[in-house]
Amino acid sequence: MYLTPFQERMLKGEFGWVYAKALEIIVKVGEALGSDRLVEISHAHVSGVSYSNIGEPGLDFLRDFYREMPRFRVYTTINPGCVDYGMLSQVIDNKYLGKQALIDEALVGMGAKPVFTCIPYYHRPPLPGEHLAWGESSAVIFANSYFGAMTNREGGPLALASALTGFTYYHGLHELENRVARVLIKISPLIYNKPLSLAGLWIGENVRKVPMLEIKEKPLYEIKALLAAMAASGSHALAVLDGITPKGTYKTSIEETITLEFSDVEKYIGETPGTSETVLGYVGCPHTHPEELVILRRLLEKYREPKRGRLLVTMPPEIASTYSSIVRLLLSRKVDIALGTCPVVSVLRKKYDLMLTNSGKAFFYMRKIHGLKVGIASLKEIVESIYT
Amino acid sequence: MSLEWRIKRVVDGDCSGRPVLINQYLSFFGEVDPVKGVVRTDTGEVEIAGKVLVFKGSRGSTVGSYVIYALRKNNVNPCCMIVKEVEPILIAGCVLAGIPLFIAEDFEKFSTILSNEKLITHRAGDDHVTIE
Numbered sequence: 382m383y384l385t386p387f388q389e390r391m392l393k394g395e396f397g398w399v400y401a402k403a404l405e406i407i408v409k410v411g412e413a414l415g416s417d418r419l420v421e422i423s424h425a426h427v428s429g430v431s432y433s434n435i436g437e438p439g440l441d442f443l444r445d446f447y448r449e450m451p452r453f454r455v456y457t458t459i460n461p462g463c464v465d466y467g468m469l470s471q472v473i474d475n476k477y478l479g480k481q482a483l484i485d486e487a488l489v490g491m492g493a494k495p496v497f498t499c500i501p502y503y504h505r506p507p508l509p510g511e512h513l514a515w516g517e518s519s520a521v522i523f524a525n526s527y528f529g530a531m532t533n534r535e536g537g538p539l540a541l542a543s544a545l546t547g548f549t550y551y552h553g554l555h556e557l558e559n560r561v562a563r564v565l566i567k568i569s570p571l572i573y574n575k576p577l578s579l580a581g582l583w584i585g586e587n588v589r590k591v592p593m594l595e596i597k598e599k600p601l602y603e604i605k606a607l608l609a610a611m612a613a614s615g616s617h618a619l620a621v622l623d624g625i626t627p628k629g630t631y632k633t634s635i636e637e638t639i640t641l642e643f644s645d646v647e648k649y650i651g652e653t654p655g656t657s658e659t660v661l662g663y664v665g666c667p668h669t670h671p672e673e674l675v676i677l678r679r680l681l682e683k684y685r686e687p688k689r690g691r692l693l694v695t696m697p698p699e700i701a702s703t704y705s706s707i708v709r710l711l712l713s714r715k716v717d718i719a720l721g722t723c724p725v726v727s728v729l730r731k732k733y734d735l736m737l738t739n740s741g742k743a744f745f746y747m748r749k750i751h752g753l754k755v756g757i758a759s760l761k762e763i764v765e766s767i768y769t
Numbered sequence: 770m771s772l773e774w775r776i777k778r779v780v781d782g783d784c785s786g787r788p789v790l791i792n793q794y795l796s797f798f799g800e801v802d803p804v805k806g807v808v809r810t811d812t813g814e815v816e817i818a819g820k821v822l823v824f825k826g827s828r829g830s831t832v833g834s835y836v837i838y839a840l841r842k843n844n845v846n847p848c849c850m851i852v853k854e855v856e857p858i859l860i861a862g863c864v865l866a867g868i869p870l871f872i873a874e875d876f877e878k879f880s881t882i883l884s885n886e887k888l889i890t891h892r893a894g895d896d897h898v899t900i901e
Contacts, residue, residue, distance in 0.1 A: 409864045410857060413779045428831045434798060435835040438842035442835075442865075516831040536834025536861035553857070585828070616794065616828040616856055745829070749799040749809060 382408055382550075383418045391546060399451040403542035410539060411550025420512050420551040424456045425544035426501045427493060428516030429537025431463040431726035432480040440484055442538070446545075447487035454547035457493045458501040460517050461668070463727040466497060467701060467720035469712070472661065472693045474728040493544070497721030498697035499667045500605070502528065509627040512555055514543030518618075519609035519667045519742060525619040526608055527601075529630030531555045534618045554618055560631045562593035562621040564639060571643035576759055577603045578741030579646040581610025585617060585741075593621040593633060602673045609667050610741025651744060651756040654766055658734035661753075662763040665695030666723055666740035674700070674707045676760055681714045684768040690733065692716045692767045695723040714768075725750065737763050771901035772882075775874040776851065778896070779860060782869035784849035785890040788883045789820040796829025797836035797862065806845025821889045822847035823873075823880060827859040837862025849891060851898070852876070871898065 394401040429435050462481045465473045489495050496504050499517050509529035515521045516537045524530040533553040543549045611617040621631045654660045698720040701708050725746045735754045744755045806818035840846040849869035853876035863870040873879040891898045
């Protein structure tokens with residue numbers, strides 16, 4: 382791999398072993414993929430932040446770096462931790478607060494902005510063509526597909542290495558030649574009225590090439606859920622969204638057209654709540670966007686309190702403070718609000734029989750991590766099954 | 770009788786072990802327990818510690834790299850991994866953990882000839898693994 386004199390000096394350890402180690406990881410991964418040079422990035426988003434996900438080995442890894450007091454060389458945001466930073470949630474267990482604080486101290490101490498969210502684009506929407514090194518599969522696919530930015534699906538440690546060095550390897554989705562949609566997916570009207578997460582789970586499991594999707598006039602939160610589901614059940618990092626993905630950030634060479642019918646995705650609806658089951662409604666995977674908050678306010682206004690189970694809503698701390706009046710209304714309806722975390726990366730206090738969510742990503746992980754039965758439903762259906 | 774199978778070295782290294790085939794794409798976060806060293810499949814848990822883990826490739830969470838690193842730190846890592854295709858999350862994890870990673874030529878055929886009785890060996894620098 383070609384390195385500039387500055388990168389050579391970094392790799393040799395002139396700026397300390399942390400930067401040398403970080404660059405070594407990037408070079409090794411890049412060389413394994415056939416990359417011949419590095420590219421400067423302007424924003425790193427670091428995943429692998431939650432203690433309940435990365436455990437002691439991950440904590441030690443981060444603390445070893447932090448002990449040398451390095452600083453991130455580019456703007457860096459971080460994923461959710463495993464505790465509720467609002468300290469109000471009855472659903473999320475804060476048992477790892479001390480361990481999580483050690484991780485947070487290390488990352489923020491190195492210069493990360495403490496957004497604790499999987500929607501870093503809320504804090505800084507990337508520009509078309511901008512080179513990024515993002516972890517968090519749902520954020521990666523959103524950055525490429527919605528904003529036309531350029532990032533691969535970086536593993537947590539690699540995004541950290543890019544935050545430290547300011548570089549990633551030039552390969553994959555950093556090159557226009559690799560951003561080519563090859564499968565056109567048409568979504569039948571029967572699915573179009575359902576949560577788009579259903580289509581996302583099917584595409585993730587059944588399509589390997591870059592898809593082009595015909596979705597028009599869908600709200601941002603539906604697109605967020607669709608893309609996150611694709612990135613969880615598959616390894617997609619880009620889907621060309623006709624009419625949304627900025628022109629000039631992709632090419633098309635359609636080899637195949639698939640029409641998705643309701644019968645294809647029906648199995649992902651999963652479980653529906655039985656009358657005696659305890660239900661946890663869940664909105665906020667990926668984290669709740671203000672657009673969803675507004676809808677939740679409208680849906681919840683007419684109710685006083687849940688009739689069964691709880692509705693959990695997770696969001697970045699900053700959205701909760703900016704939209705505090707909506708949050709207050711939700712709290713008055715006994716919605717359980719957790720900030721800077723989510724059930725995928727944390728421990729739950731109580732076992733519920735079933736989770737009802739609009740998120741295909743939560744559907745994919747909650748069954749595997751918490752052994753929960755999970756069903757997919759729209760925001761309206763979720764609210765109604767908890768409050769009526 | 771032994772057989773040589775062509776591979777592409779992604780992360781090079783020596784290794785030798787019994788193969789365990791998981792014929793799907795894996796999200797290391799969620800589908801692998803880094804404390805027990807097992808893969809959670811729909812049909813139950815499959816031990817991977819000390820084995821040659823053969824699977825199609827990685828999917829899902831970018832935290833997967835840390836899970837691979839944790840497998841190594843907990844001493845329950847597979848001795849190497851052989852896949853159909855690679856992506857950055859898997860490579861970063863294997864680089865960090867020092868676990869050899871190879872892409873098998875004609876993965877479908879490779880996966881059909883594996884059984885628990887076989888032993889797979891790789892020597893650093895070789896462009897093949899030996900199956901015996």
